[in-house]
Amino acid sequence: MSALLAAQEIEVGYGDMPVVRGVSLEVRRGEAVAVIGPNGAGKTTLFKAIAGMLAPRSGGILFDGARIDGLRHYELVKRGVVYVPAERELFPQMSVLENIELGAYTNYKSRAERLKFVLRVFPRLEERKRQMAGTLSGGEQQMLAVGRGLMAKPKILLLDEPSTGLSPHFVSEMYRQLARLKAEGLTILLAEQQIPHALAFAERAYVLENGEIRLFGPSTELLGNPDIQRAYLGMA
Amino acid sequence: MNTKRYLAEYVTLLLVVVVLALVPLGLGGSAYYLRLATMMLIYMIYTVAFNIIFGHTRQLFLCVGALAGCSAYVSVVLAMRMSVSPWASIPVGIVSAAVLGGVFSYVSVRRGLGVIFVGIVTLVFSMIFANLILGLREWTNGETGIETRGLRPDALAPGLASYYVILGVLMLSLVFYHLLMRSRAGTAFRAIADDEFAAELAGIDVTMYKVLAATVGSALIGAAGAIYAYYSGYINPTVFGPVSVDIAVLVTLLLGGMGTLLGPVIGSVLFAVLDEVVRPLGGLNVLVYGVLMIILVIAFRHGLVAMLRKVTKVRIP
Amino acid sequence: MIAILIDGTVQGLQLALMAVGITLIFGLGGVLNLAQGQFAVVGGIVAALCINAGMHPVAACVLGILSAGVFGLVVDRTLLIPAYRCAGEERLLLGLLITLGLSFVVNGFMDYKYSDISLSLRLATPSFDVAGISIRTASAAVAAIAILAFALLFAFLKATLLGKVIRSIIQNEVGAELCGINPARIRTVIVVLSAMMAGLGGIAQGLFSSLGPEMGNGLTDYALIVAVVGGVRSINGTLAAGVLLGIVNAFASYYVGAYLTLIILLGTAVFTILLRPAGLFASRS
Numbered sequence: 001m002s003a004l005l006a007a008q009e010i011e012v013g014y015g016d017m018p019v020v021r022g023v024s025l026e027v028r029r030g031e032a033v034a035v036i037g038p039n040g041a042g043k044t045t046l047f048k049a050i051a052g053m054l055a056p057r058s059g060g061i062l063f064d065g066a067r068i069d070g071l072r073h074y075e076l077v078k079r080g081v082v083y084v085p086a087e088r089e090l091f092p093q094m095s096v097l098e099n100i101e102l103g104a105y106t107n108y109k110s111r112a113e114r115l116k117f118v119l120r121v122f123p124r125l126e127e128r129k130r131q132m133a134g135t136l137s138g139g140e141q142q143m144l145a146v147g148r149g150l151m152a153k154p155k156i157l158l159l160d161e162p163s164t165g166l167s168p169h170f171v172s173e174m175y176r177q178l179a180r181l182k183a184e185g186l187t188i189l190l191a192e193q194q195i196p197h198a199l200a201f202a203e204r205a206y207v208l209e210n211g212e213i214r215l216f217g218p219s220t221e222l223l224g225n226p227d228i229q230r231a232y233l234g235m236a
Numbered sequence: 237m238n239t240k241r242y243l244a245e246y247v248t249l250l251l252v253v254v255v256l257a258l259v260p261l262g263l264g265g266s267a268y269y270l271r272l273a274t275m276m277l278i279y280m281i282y283t284v285a286f287n288i289i290f291g292h293t294r295q296l297f298l299c300v301g302a303l304a305g306c307s308a309y310v311s312v313v314l315a316m317r318m319s320v321s322p323w324a325s326i327p328v329g330i331v332s333a334a335v336l337g338g339v340f341s342y343v344s345v346r347r348g349l350g351v352i353f354v355g356i357v358t359l360v361f362s363m364i365f366a367n368l369i370l371g372l373r374e375w376t377n378g379e380t381g382i383e384t385r386g387l388r389p390d391a392l393a394p395g396l397a398s399y400y401v402i403l404g405v406l407m408l409s410l411v412f413y414h415l416l417m418r419s420r421a422g423t424a425f426r427a428i429a430d431d432e433f434a435a436e437l438a439g440i441d442v443t444m445y446k447v448l449a450a451t452v453g454s455a456l457i458g459a460a461g462a463i464y465a466y467y468s469g470y471i472n473p474t475v476f477g478p479v480s481v482d483i484a485v486l487v488t489l490l491l492g493g494m495g496t497l498l499g500p501v502i503g504s505v506l507f508a509v510l511d512e513v514v515r516p517l518g519g520l521n522v523l524v525y526g527v528l529m530i531i532l533v534i535a536f537r538h539g540l541v542a543m544l545r546k547v548t549k550v551r552i553p
Numbered sequence: 554m555i556a557i558l559i560d561g562t563v564q565g566l567q568l569a570l571m572a573v574g575i576t577l578i579f580g581l582g583g584v585l586n587l588a589q590g591q592f593a594v595v596g597g598i599v600a601a602l603c604i605n606a607g608m609h610p611v612a613a614c615v616l617g618i619l620s621a622g623v624f625g626l627v628v629d630r631t632l633l634i635p636a637y638r639c640a641g642e643e644r645l646l647l648g649l650l651i652t653l654g655l656s657f658v659v660n661g662f663m664d665y666k667y668s669d670i671s672l673s674l675r676l677a678t679p680s681f682d683v684a685g686i687s688i689r690t691a692s693a694a695v696a697a698i699a700i701l702a703f704a705l706l707f708a709f710l711k712a713t714l715l716g717k718v719i720r721s722i723i724q725n726e727v728g729a730e731l732c733g734i735n736p737a738r739i740r741t742v743i744v745v746l747s748a749m750m751a752g753l754g755g756i757a758q759g760l761f762s763s764l765g766p767e768m769g770n771g772l773t774d775y776a777l778i779v780a781v782v783g784g785v786r787s788i789n790g791t792l793a794a795g796v797l798l799g800i801v802n803a804f805a806s807y808y809v810g811a812y813l814t815l816i817i818l819l820g821t822a823v824f825t826i827l828l829r830p831a832g833l834f835a836s837r838s
Contacts, residue, residue, distance in 0.1 A: 053730075077733030089728035091721045102721055106733040108714060152733060296646070347827055352585050352645050356781055357823055363774055364819045371812025478770070483657055486650075519668070523661030529654035533647060534635045 003062070004029045004187050005050070005081075005156055010059030010069070012042075012049040018057065019045045020211045027156065032178075032188040034198040034219070036232065037208035043191040044086060046208065047160045050189075051083035052076045064155065078106045080155030086164055088145040092134030096125055099133050099144055103151030111151060118147045121177050139170030146174070150181070157181075159190040163197060175201050195232045199223050245414050245497060245553045252501055253407050260399055271394055276508035277402045278464050282481065283488045283500035284409050285456035288416070291494035292425040293449040294432075295341055296355040298478070300485050302362035303454050304461025305369070305476030307333040311462045312471060313375050315387045322389050322466060330458035336361075337454020341447045362478060369473045381472025388466035398467060405463065409456055414497060414553075416452070421445060429495070483525050484511075490532040493539025497553040502540050555686055557803045563692045565799020566699035567761060569792045570754035571772055572779035573706070574747030580723035580786040581736075581743045584636055584648030588628070589751050590772030591659035596621035596752025597764035598663060601672040610674060617672075618752035625748025628655065629741050637737065656770060663766030670766065672759035695757045702753055703792060710788070719743060723786055751776075778822040798822075 003026040012020040020042045027033045035043050048054040050061055052073035061069040068076060073083060091099050100118060104111035119126040122143045128136065133144060142162060149157060159178075163171040175197055182188055192198035199205055199219040207215040207228070215222065222228050256277070263269040282300055289297050297303070311329035314320040320328075340361065344354045369376045376382065391401050416422055424445040427435040436442050465471045474480065484507060492503025510528075514521040536543075545552050571593060578586045600617030604610055632655060636648035676690045710716035722729045722736050729736060751772075758764040758772070783794030798818060805814035 074730045074733050074735045083731060089725050089731055091724045091728055093724055098717060102732045343827055351642060352649060356777055357826055360819050360823050364816055367812050367815040519665040520661055522657050526654045526657030526661055530651055533650045
């Protein structure tokens with residue numbers, strides 16, 4: 001299986017401070033890969049670099065065989081890289097429907113079918129479609145953010161902390177929908193602090209600590225790793 | 237003793253006073269050029285003040301002319317209508333400018349207004365000022381303006397004496413600037429200009445220092461404004477307008493170098509020369525200043541002093 | 554009394570036309586355009602020159618508005634680029650200073666070259682009667698133009714894709730980029746649109762009384778106040794603030810006199826800015 005996305009020894013920082021150092025990872029087609037690690041490990045910075053919101057200081061990022069580091073995010077959307085940040089970044093005074101439709105900006109004319117698909121995946125959004133996005137609950141906003149991202153026909157979906165601030169019920173529902181999307185061929189890279197869901201969902205995971213990859217491998221292996229168990233799963 | 241540490245500053249101040257003191261000798265006795273040189277000194281004071289307010293604490297006061305005019309009109313009207321001696325009314329004018337500047341600063345900092353809002357509020361103030369002068373015409377003669385020739389003290393009558401008096405005031409303001417910058421306030425200013433949020437976190441009372449800078453700067457502007465009112469012999473709202481004062485001060489400070497001691501001095505000298513060169517163009521001089529301002533802001537933001545520092549590798553203050 | 558209300562509303566609409574451009578450029582480009590009034594002057598003077606050269610007034614006005622737009626395009630693609638390279642407050646300050654310099658450049662040039670030219674559009678019938686109240690035809694024309702312009706603007710923003718894209722960038726530039734939108738390209742559209750709105754405002758000024766080359770800074774100042782009071786990111790707010798300030802201005806002028814009115818108006822504006830810096834009608838987001 002070829003890697004759809006690969007980061008090679010990338011270093012990302014703000015000003016003088018490197019936040020992510022020498023990180024290499026890859027995501028193969030159709031896989032779900034998780035990046036786990038504590039707060040401040042650099043997960044968001046890493047994702048921003050991969051998504052083109054930040055330029056890496058060194059190293060390269062490859063997508064579908066081509067170098068994408070240095071390109072801005074809006075150029076990557078057309079290529080199939082869709083990023084859903086932890087802050088969601090919705091349009092608060094626009095309706096749910098308008099938010100979703102704008103997600104299809106890169107293929108706007110043919111958005112109708114995609115819209116039907118997304119509204120099937122997230123029926124709650126269909127119910128609320130005329131509501132202002134700013135008035136939705138946290139869970140609904142997360143669904144909207146993912147739904148908007150899906151409208152761009154992504155080849156890979158980058159999800160940063162999709163379960164933050166969501167009730168357990170919403171988290172389960174969201175991962176259920178993600179599993180469904182994965183089954184239909186979507187490649188997913190997600191960053192999570194909530195380990196159990198992430199490792200249950202993703203086949204492989206990378207552990208990011210202090211800006212560096214500490215550990216990586218199949219999720220089942222990591223779950224059985226005593227260090228991981230102690231640090232992240234609260235088991236003695 | 238801090239002599240060694242501030243040697244550069246002392247030498248600079250000395251050089252400035254010597255060079256400027258010698259200027260009248262090189263003017264060949266021309267009253268016209270002496271007047272130009274004296275005006276240059278007055279604008280230098282404006283620029284030193286604006287340097288403190290904007291150059292050091294990033295408060296975009298787009299009302300330098302209005303503050304100067306406020307002080308000038310207060311002083312002149314008191315002298316004219318209430319027969320107060322100029323020596324008494326000038327301080328009143330200065331205080332009024334200082335209070336206004338301090339209030340704008342205080343309210344802006346308190347309300348957390350960003351740099352553009354301060355700019356807008358001060359811009360609006362300069363509009364209010366112009367209209368107040370026009371509207372209160374029983375006091376201010378409105379557009380016609382006021383002749384101050386009869387009111388002025390001899391020390392400010394055009395001539396060699398007034399040049400040196402005003403030079404004295406300028407040197408006082410430069411020395412004051414130096415002392416201010418080497419005090420705790422100066423360190424606070426540098427921290428605030430660098431990163432206001434971090435300065436606040438480091439325990440610096442940002443409000444107090446910004447208001448201090450604004451008040452002190454506005455007082456200086458008031459002093460220069462009042463002096464100008466008597467020296468020039470005539471005031472009306474236009475001479476304190478944005479085209480006469482604010483753009484000159486902005487260009488001068490950008491040209492010379494914000495946040496430096498020598499910047500306002502060099503900038504003013506150059507601007508005075510430029511002003512003369514551009515004079516035959518009449519109304520087009522405003523265009524030249526606009527173009528210059530755009531070029532400076534885009535390509536030469538740090539001013540001449542910074543460039544000289546780089547070229548000569550000397551720490552010019 | 555009604556006459557004053559009408560007068561005030563019309564003036565307010567014209568102010569709003571000038572101000573909406575500032576709101577758009579600030580909301581989208583993050584730049585406070587202190588040369589907005591100069592766009593109006595450019596449009597107005599071009600129109601006046603064309604009329605003097607014998608062109609039909611309507612054609613001249615259209616040409617004026619278009620030239621304002623072209624001027625805006627040139628400014629955006631040249632002078633503002635250094636500002637766009639920065640972000641946040643740096644961009645704000647740099648943009649402000651650049652446009653301030655530009656306002657002096659245009660002011661100086663216009664005042665020098667065309668100081669004796671002004672745009673003064675006179676209509677065939679100076680006034681007409683409605684229900685016993687005499688209304689200046691010019692006022693009606695200005696009101697009609699402004700209302701039409703705003704209606705078109707709202708329709709454009711609400712219904713077209715480009716309009717939605719513009720709204721999305723104003724509300725969340727990052728979010729827009731996530732959808733694959735290139736903010737820089739849209740910014741240019743906005744600057745051109747704003748310049749043309751200003752040009753229209755200049756034409757309206759020419760209808761209402763007259764537009765001279767020295768009026769640029771004054772127009773900018775008033776537009777600024779309206780934009781800030783209404784909320785620099787809210788177009789509805791700008792329209793409402795414009796009309797409100799126009800009405801207040803009309804009534805205050807009638808009862809209190811011109812200068813005091815201005816001071817009251819300006820004082821109210823300062824007061825509003827200090828009380829609610831985000832503007833009277835800013836959305837709580």
